[in-house]
Amino acid sequence: MPELPEIETVRLQLERVIKGAELQGFKVISPKIVRGNLDVLKYKSVKSVKRRGKVLLIDFGPGLLLGFHFKMTGQLIYEKIQDSRFKVQERIVGGHPTEDFVGPMPGKHTRAIFNFDKGTLYFNDQRLFGWIEINPKFVEDLGPEPFEIDEDRFLKLLVKLKRPIKLVLMEQGIISGIGNIYANDACWEGKVNPRRLANTLTAKQYHDLFEGVIKVLRDGIKYGGATAADAKYIDLRGLGGHYQDHFRVYGREGEECLRGDGIVNKFVLGGRGTYYCPKCQK
């Protein structure tokens, strides 16, 4: 499930290979997921690859940001142009790990194809939740990135909200980029019960939680994001991230807390799987 670190990992990899490439044409296979007309991008070249929250943005110049939202199962695959022997020189993959990472492109779940002079970009999505849009309004409505704010600003964002702290962390209009995995782990770092209302934390908890958010996101980026545990074949090929080896509480139901005193508990909060240690998260 791509969150900020997973998208940032794709961004870093993609920018290396796609910067300067000119878009020759594109093909939309699933019109439902494309909002607006992409024709204005034709014959424009990539200036840079950016990210806001969980949205990847390919910058084609002033006023031309092409946004990709991966939702749960979106992925991008970029293949450098084939050489004279028809061998793919390099493939960059990112997003939700599936066998499409290693299969031939386009695949069963390919929703749109972008043909560049230097290679081909495939947007795949098992479901039809993800979307592609130029200058998406969604991005304008996002709250600040965790890395852009200080502790004081963080506190001001939370202190008026009477909702469970974990749900607030995941609210993109308040702070952008944090999804279920990192929200769970950040609460553990902050020693906060995910159910605690955002306006009731102690001063120390606000402090520890802010540091925790930064820490788990940095770790996520450091390890190249998290790859689903059931996608072992992807790990074998070295294509997946490894944050999953560093989960604090996420997915650890029934296991001993990393602080050594307590068993990780799972319950549903806001319709989402929530993991915490009742001993150390108050």
Next chain:
DNA sequence: TTGGTTGTTCGTTC
């Protein structure tokens, strides 16, 4: 076969 899973939207309730 049904239910669980996920991020975001949107309609409803408080």
Next chain:
DNA sequence: TGAACGAACAACCA
């Protein structure tokens, strides 16, 4: 009036 809540969306897998 705004905040909070919860169902819906799509498709896969256990």
